[in-house]
Amino acid sequence: MPIRSLNVLGLLGISGVLLVAFIYQLVLGELPCPLCLLQRGAFVALGLGFLFNIRFGSSPAHYGLMLIGAVIGAGISLRQVLLHIRPGDPGYGTTMLGLHFYSWALAAFTGSMLYAGLLLLLEGVNPSPERASKPVDRLAAASFWLFALLVAGNLASTLLECGLGPCADNPTVYDWLHG
Amino acid sequence: MVMALPFLLGLIATALAMGGRRRASIWVWFVLALVPLAWLKHHARDFLGLSF
Numbered sequence: 431m432p433i434r435s436l437n438v439l440g441l442l443g444i445s446g447v448l449l450v451a452f453i454y455q456l457v458l459g460e461l462p463c464p465l466c467l468l469q470r471g472a473f474v475a476l477g478l479g480f481l482f483n484i485r486f487g488s489s490p491a492h493y494g495l496m497l498i499g500a501v502i503g504a505g506i507s508l509r510q511v512l513l514h515i516r517p518g519d520p521g522y523g524t525t526m527l528g529l530h531f532y533s534w535a536l537a538a539f540t541g542s543m544l545y546a547g548l549l550l551l552l553e554g555v556n557p558s559p560e561r562a563s564k565p566v567d568r569l570a571a572a573s574f575w576l577f578a579l580l581v582a583g584n585l586a587s588t589l590l591e592c593g594l595g596p597c598a599d600n601p602t603v604y605d606w607l608h609g
Numbered sequence: 610m611v612m613a614l615p616f617l618l619g620l621i622a623t624a625l626a627m628g629g630r631r632r633a634s635i636w637v638w639f640v641l642a643l644v645p646l647a648w649l650k651h652h653a654r655d656f657l658g659l660s661f
Contacts, residue, residue, distance in 0.1 A: 464612055467612045467615075468612070468615070468644075468645045468648055470615075470616075471612075471615025471616065471619070471641070471644060471645055472615075472645055474615055474616065474619035474641070475615070475619070475638065475641055475642055475645075477619075478619065478622055478623065478626070478634075478638055478641075481623065481626055482626060482631070482634065482635070485626050485627065485629075485631075486626070486631045491635070495635070495638055498642060499642065502642065502645050502646060502649065503645075505649055506645060506648070506649065509652065574623070574627055577623065578620065578623045578624070578627070581616055581619045581620045581623060582616075582620055584616040585613055585616035585617050585619075585620055588612050588613040588616055589610075589613050592610070592612055592613065593610075594610045595610065596611070597612050
């Protein structure tokens with residue numbers, strides 16, 4: 431599989447993570463806490479690394495941005511895991527397949543680091559002429575738009591939830607909608 | 610408002626990248642990364658048991 435396709439897969443994976451989080455927020459009413467929002471922001475930073483590779487051609491700099499975003503996100507999700515690690519602590523929010531979302535986030539950030547490492551390895555083993563940027567195909571363009579839509583959605587929902595002030599530690603309502 | 614910044618900057622970086630502005634989009638990425646980094650620095654004291 432060409433490296434560019436693997437980067438598109440990565441961007442779609444990140445978009446999938448943001449989409450699942452949105453589904454739980456909008457359908458089940460699970461508003462994101464400040465730590466949750468920071469983790470979503472880290473996923474955005476991580477996703478941008480994939481987007482840059484697709485749009486401008488693969489570059490060690492873009493993989494570097496990916497890895498930095500993943501490390502930052504892993505740090506924040508690890509913080510949230512440790513806040514609720516005591517025996518008997520019910521954790522924060524609902525679970526999906528038995529794990530809380532911050533645990534899944536930690537797994538996703540760690541997995542992303544491994545994925546970025548794998549892509550770098552493949553780049554080194556099979557240097558491809560596609561390093562130079564080339565016109566974006568339909569799937570890549572669709573992945574850009576999906577990602578942009580999800581980032582815009584997160585921007586809107588964060589403003590609705592927190593307004594212009596600090597976000598509540600355990601949000602239950604959208605502050606801007608409740609005046 | 611601070612929590613919305615990563616998404617606002619992410620949207621700007623995405624738009625710049627889609628518009629072909631590589632250097633500008635990377636610069637915006639770095640500003641985006643500052644928000645969670647600042648949070649990590651603020652909480653590092655109790656997170657890592659360090660004092661600074």
